[in-house]
Each structure stands twice: as C-alpha cells, then as structure tokens.
Amino acid sequence: MATHYDIAVVGAGASGVLAAWSAAHHGARVALVEAAPACGGIVRHGLQRWLCGLFPCDVSQPNEFLHGEGVERFCRLLVRDDPRKQAVRRGRVWLLPIASGKVFSDCAQALLATKPTIELFSQDPVVATTLSTPLNPSPHAKITAVTLLSGKTLEASVFIDCTGQAELSRLAGALIDTPHEPALAGFGFEVEGLQLSEASTFGLAIDVPKACRIAVESGVLELEAHYTTCEVSEESGCAWVRMALPPGVRDDAARSAAQALFSFLQRQLPAFKGSRMRTLIPYPLLREAPRLCGRYMLTEGDVLSACTFEDAIARNSWPIERWDPEKGIRYGYLPEGQWHEIPARCLQPVQGPSNLLCAGMMLSADSSAQASIRVIATCMATGEAAGKLAVQHAL
Ligand SMILES: Cc1cc2nc3c(=O)[nH]c(=O)nc-3n(C[C@H](O)[C@H](O)[C@H](O)COP(=O)(O)OP(=O)(O)OC[C@H]3O[C@@H](n4cnc5c(N)ncnc54)[C@H](O)[C@@H]3O)c2cc1C
16 A cells, blocks of 8 residues: 655655755655665765865855755764864865764764654665656656555655666656766775885875876776875774776676775785775765756856856855766866856756656766766755755645
8 A cells, every 4th residue: 555745755865865854844744765774875885085065165264054954954963063163175175074984874864863754765775656647748747656676655746866876767757868978987995904104204195096106007007096095094004995997887897996906005005015905885886877857957167157047946166076087087166266056947857757856966967067066065955955846846
C-alpha cells in the first residue's frame, strides 16, 4: 500500500538533506529516500576536507553568508561554532573545514532529526516511477509515486531529484543532458604510519605532487598523476592522497591506479616507507554526471558576468574549476567581490513531469557553469531553495 507525503526528496547528499529540511521547515510532510546506508552523498566517502562556496570571494573577512538559514544551520552544526570564526582563507576564496566524511554525515543526520515530519528511507533506492499520464504527448504529466527497491511505494505532490546524476529525472522520462567531454574524475586514499620527520622541509603537500610530476614527465606514471595532492591530517602519521583519473574510469581500474600510486610513493619517498593504505574511496567520484535539461541552462557567461535573474533562488561566487582531461585544471573567477544568481528555471525540467524539481550538482547548467556551482555550499543552497519551491507547489 502506498504512503502519501507532501514532498518526496530522492538522494540524501548535500543538496537532498537541505531540500528535505527546508520542505519540512516550511510545513511539509517529507519522505527522504537514499540508496546508501547513511546521508552525506559524495562528501561521506570522498575525503573532502573543505566545504567551499559558503562565503563570497575576495572579502577580507567572511562576515556575510551567501546562502539561507538552512545552510547556515548545517554549517554551525558541522563546526560546532560560528562558521565565520572557523573559515580559512586560500587566495581569493574562503573555506570551512570538514573534520571527516563521517562528521559530515552525522551532521546531516542531526539536522534531519530536528524535523520530525521527515521520514528517511535509507539503503533503499528509487527504482521506478509512476506517471499520471504518459509524458508524451501530455505536457501535464505528473509523477504520482516512486517505487523503492524494497517494493515500498511512496506517493507525493512534488518530487525533488537530488541524486547527483539525474537518476529520478531519467526514471521519470525527463530530458537529460549527458556531458560529451566530462571532467576528470576524483579518487584517493588515506594513509597511516607515515614518517613525517622524513619529509622535506616543504612537507608532503609539496613532496608528493613534485614526485608525481617528475614521474609523469619520465613516463613512469600516467598523465593524470600530475594532479595528485597530499594533505597531512591532524591524526599523527596520517594523510589523504587525492588523485585525478580519466572520466569513465572503471572501479577496478581506479583501485589499481591507487595501488600503483601508493607503491610508487612508498618506493620514492622515505616518509611513505612502512606506511599503510587505510581507506580507499569506494568508487571514482564523477565531477560531471548526467544533468537535467532545465527550462533555463546556466552558462559560463552567466557565472563570469555575475548575472542576476528575476526568478533567482540561490547565489554562488565560487570560481569555475574545470578539470579538463587535456588541458588540466583551469580556474575562471567572477569579477572581484561579486556573485551570480541561479534562476528557479534551472531546477525545473524543460521537458518532463510538471511536479519534478531538481537540486545540487545535477541542476541545469553547461559544463563550465556546473564546474562552479557543484561546490558543497551551493549544492546545499539549491537544495534549500528547491524544498521551499516544492512547498509552494504542494501545499
Ligand atoms: C572528486 C570531487 C571532489 C570534490 N571536492 C570538493 C571539495 O573539496 N569541496 C566542495 O565544496 N565540493 C567538492 N566537490 C563537489 C561536491 O562534493 C559535490 O558536487 C556535492 O557534494 C554534490 O552533492 P549532491 O547532493 O548534488 O549529490 P551527491 O553527493 O552525489 O548525493 C546524491 C545522493 O543520491 C543518492 N542516490 C543516487 N541515486 C539514487 C536513487 N535511485 N535512489 C535514492 N538515492 C539515490 C546517492 O546515494 C547520494 O547519496 C567535489 C566533487 C568531486 C566529484
């Protein structure tokens, strides 16, 4: 038997958690459906240590939040303090530290627990949708229900796709944009037992990329190893090594590449001798995945010209961070101290069920704009906005 909710949010990553919280905050009864055993999405296991996009760029102090109440609440829980006091400046941008993927996931759970009208269905992906009428030729078709792997059926007035890869939209027959030349994927591992006293005076953050660059130039490592980074953790003798891999790399090839890189570092750098690989990211992380074709597609020009919109629902000032397989990492900054807006139309399908919205990294944007708006705080902000929009349609 089906259970009815006002709003169903699919995907409990950064955007989905905020979408569910926001919908509940505005009075809705919400179902939040997640394929994984816990909330947090990519950030839960992606070894990400910095939450980007919370503050405007170029400011001397991060006094102003770019986003709404929900994002601010989440970030306060995350750092157990005023995020403005914990922010760290790197060049033109401000970052908020994330202690670990587990801390991020627990924080998501804690935020959701403040809203008793949210029911979480975890480890139970959406596998099918039911439409009121066939999508073609009717432009008025709606999603009436989603079916979960367990066989449960959830009905709702509005559905929000926060799957990061337009999975719900695809199941519902909405038009999807699949990137032709996607950005480099991310992968990595955590190392323990390092002899940090054996590192050079510059530290492993310099030693590791330098060793990798030399190895790429001499043909020992693949081209993508050029973008390897290493960050020493607060835990004694531990560090995170992050790698770039070709888009579309298979899970087993990613694991082999990580193992090859680790063996290389053990041979090459005295600090790695006797160290052990502790955790490996479970699968390659896609910087670019299928996105919704929305009523409006945010463009590189919109981002770089700090464009504003009448139907704006969120702001973003993070630079375009393009991880190009051929040209490497390229940054494109907005005019100093400015931000652009994201219109509501980017969350609505141009061709698809009329009660479908989306948020997060899969909203409607070209490759370059997506390389800016995919940072965690902006994903959360679009999630928060989608939750509010959904309530306006549903209640
Ligand atoms: C390699 C890499 C490094 C990054 N580094 C940073 C960084 O340092 N700082 C930063 O701010 N941003 C970073 N980002 C960007 C940022 O982490 C992501 O863009 C953002 O977290 C995406 O959030 P999301 O909610 O849109 O999607 P996701 O985090 O992908 O969440 C989607 C959720 O939907 C679930 N799901 C999928 N299909 C279904 C289904 N059928 N049914 C139910 N649930 C489903 C998934 O299990 C997942 O939990 C990085 C991204 C990548 C790829």
